[in-house]
Amino acid sequence: MTELLALPADTAGLVPHEGRMRMVDQLLSLGEESAVVSACLPADGLLVASSDGGLESVIYAELVAQAYAAYRGYELKALGLAPRAGYLVAIRQLDVLGRARAGDPLTISVRTVGVLEGFAVIAGDVRHGEEILATAKLKVYIPEGDLV
Numbered sequence: 001m002t003e004l005l006a007l008p009a010d011t012a013g014l015v016p017h018e019g020r021m022r023m024v025d026q027l028l029s030l031g032e033e034s035a036v037v038s039a040c041l042p043a044d045g046l047l048v049a050s051s052d053g054g055l056e057s058v059i060y061a062e063l064v065a066q067a068y069a070a071y072r073g074y075e076l077k078a079l080g081l082a083p084r085a086g087y088l089v090a091i092r093q094l095d096v097l098g099r100a101r102a103g104d105p106l107t108i109s110v111r112t113v114g115v116l117e118g119f120a121v122i123a124g125d126v127r128h129g130e131e132i133l134a135t136a137k138l139k140v141y142i143p144e145g146d147l148v
Helices: 059-078
Strands: 026-031 034-039 087-096 106-116 119-128 131-141
Touching: 026 059, 034 059, 059 087, 059 106, 059 119, 059 131
Parallel strands: none
Antiparallel strands: 026 034, 034 106, 087 131, 106 119, 119 131
């Protein structure tokens, strides 16, 4: 095992996403099978409605998926391995309860619900301050041997 990164840690190098595709900013904390990540999307970000600066509903699922990628990327980096691509294969549940705007500081909490043969079910929520904006349950596929 290599030396762990100090938290909070920039998600660059933890997730395979780059440029405008990387929507999460920092890995804030880790728990047992869980993590908390921050995001603040710019006005010219992907999935930001140009008319009013509000975030499109589907972005909440992507934020949860990227938060999970940052969490697993941190674990791989701690083992001396590079982050690997995973694939969002299903949105099992997405409840949008509020709407964030570009520039809002967001916090994403994510946890592993279960893992089976390269697939993981994850649950997460996206918050702006204390307000829960969305909750999600996703299924992701991570190629064989990449789940820690």
